[in-house]
Amino acid sequence: MTNDEIRDFLQQAIDENRVMLFMKGTPNQPQCGFSARASGALNALGVQYAALDILPDPRIREELSGLSGWPTIPQLYVDKELVGGSDIIIEMFESGELAGLLGVEQPEEVEAEPQPEPAQRPIGLENRLD
Amino acid sequence: MPTPAELQERIQAALPGALVTVDDLTGGGDHFRAEIVSDRFEGLSRIQQHKLVYDVFGGDIGGAIHALSIKTSTPGATTQ
Numbered sequence: 001m002t003n004d005e006i007r008d009f010l011q012q013a014i015d016e017n018r019v020m021l022f023m024k025g026t027p028n029q030p031q032c033g034f035s036a037r038a039s040g041a042l043n044a045l046g047v048q049y050a051a052l053d054i055l056p057d058p059r060i061r062e063e064l065s066g067l068s069g070w071p072t073i074p075q076l077y078v079d080k081e082l083v084g085g086s087d088i089i090i091e092m093f094e095s096g097e098l099a100g101l102l103g104v105e106q107p108e109e110v111e112a113e114p115q116p117e118p119a120q121r122p123i124g125l126e127n128r129l130d
Numbered sequence: 131m132p133t134p135a136e137l138q139e140r141i142q143a144a145l146p147g148a149l150v151t152v153d154d155l156t157g158g159g160d161h162f163r164a165e166i167v168s169d170r171f172e173g174l175s176r177i178q179q180h181k182l183v184y185d186v187f188g189g190d191i192g193g194a195i196h197a198l199s200i201k202t203s204t205p206g207a208t209t210q
Contacts, residue, residue, distance in 0.1 A: 034197065061192075070177075071184050071191040072198070087200050088176045 007063040010052075013123055014067075019049035019102065020077040022064055027051050034086035038074040041093040047102050052123045078102065131159035132194055137187075138164075144186040145170050149205075160196035171204045 001009075014020050019042065025031030027039040031053075042049050054060040054073055065071055068082050076083045078101055083089065092098040099106040134152040141150045141164060148168035155161040164183065171179045179202040184191055191198055 034199075069181065082177060084177055084180065088180065091176070091201075 003059055003063055006057070006059050007067060010060070010064050010067060013050065013052055014077045014080055017050035017077075017123075018079060019047055021049055021051045021074060022054055022077075023051055023074040024053065024055050026053055031055060032073070034072075035074045038076060038086045038089045041089055041098065042076075044093070044107055045099055045102060045104050046107075047104055050123055132162075132190070133159065134162065137162055137195070137198075140186050141166060141183060145182070155197075155199070160194070161199075162195060162197070163199040163201070165201045165203075167203050167205055169205055171202050172206075176202070 010022075021027075021039060021042060023030060023032075023035035023039060025035055027043065030036035030039055039051060052060075054064060061073060064073075064075065068075055070082060070085065072085050074086055074089070076085075076089050083092070083098075083101070089098065092101070096106040134154050138150045138152045141152070142148055145166065145168045148166050148170065150167075151165045153163045155163050166183060170182065174182070180200050183200050183202065184198070187195055187198070
């Protein structure tokens with residue numbers, strides 16, 4: 001898979017999924033605390049979202065940051081727009097803004113603890129890299 | 131290895147007049163948290179505010195600086 005193909009794949013994921021989270025690991029098994037908090041916030045809101053693990057190939061992260069101009073992981077896109085990284089996701093979760101943006105009710109217990117139930121299966125890029 | 135003081139200086143140099151606090155979260159010199167109050171953030175979205183700070187460090191983010199947690203606000207606002 002060439003870098004251009006990876007970038008096209010990432011763009012397609014952003015275009016086709018209203019709520020798209022790029023993270024290290026998966027919602028079930030996040031590989032970084034920041035990614036765990038981000039997916040935990042989405043899980044707590046009970047929204048459907050797609051998640052893509054950037055770890056299988058270093059080029060995924062390079063191409064993603066090239067697309068977004070955002071240097072760190074996780075990155076959350078809603079309606080094809082970059083919402084932010086983990087700090088912004090958590091701030092917006094705690095303030096209720098994220099629930100508003102996603103059109104869901106703010107849960108009463110506001111804790112961004114990772115929960116092991118992804119709303120949707122993670123998107124796999126691994127088997128396309130060879 | 132970058133130190134909190136070094137990060138603080140670099141942010142302050144790029145955003146003159148900003149109030150900057152930087153903590154080393156793990157003591158390992160690679161996970162930092164920065165709180166920045168600057169009037170340069172006025173009228174900018176959160177994304178744009180955080181990008182301004184990330185831009186100070188360019189390729190060091192994800193490299194020498196493994197993680198930089200950012201909280202930005204303007205002098206007029208307590209939260210943003």
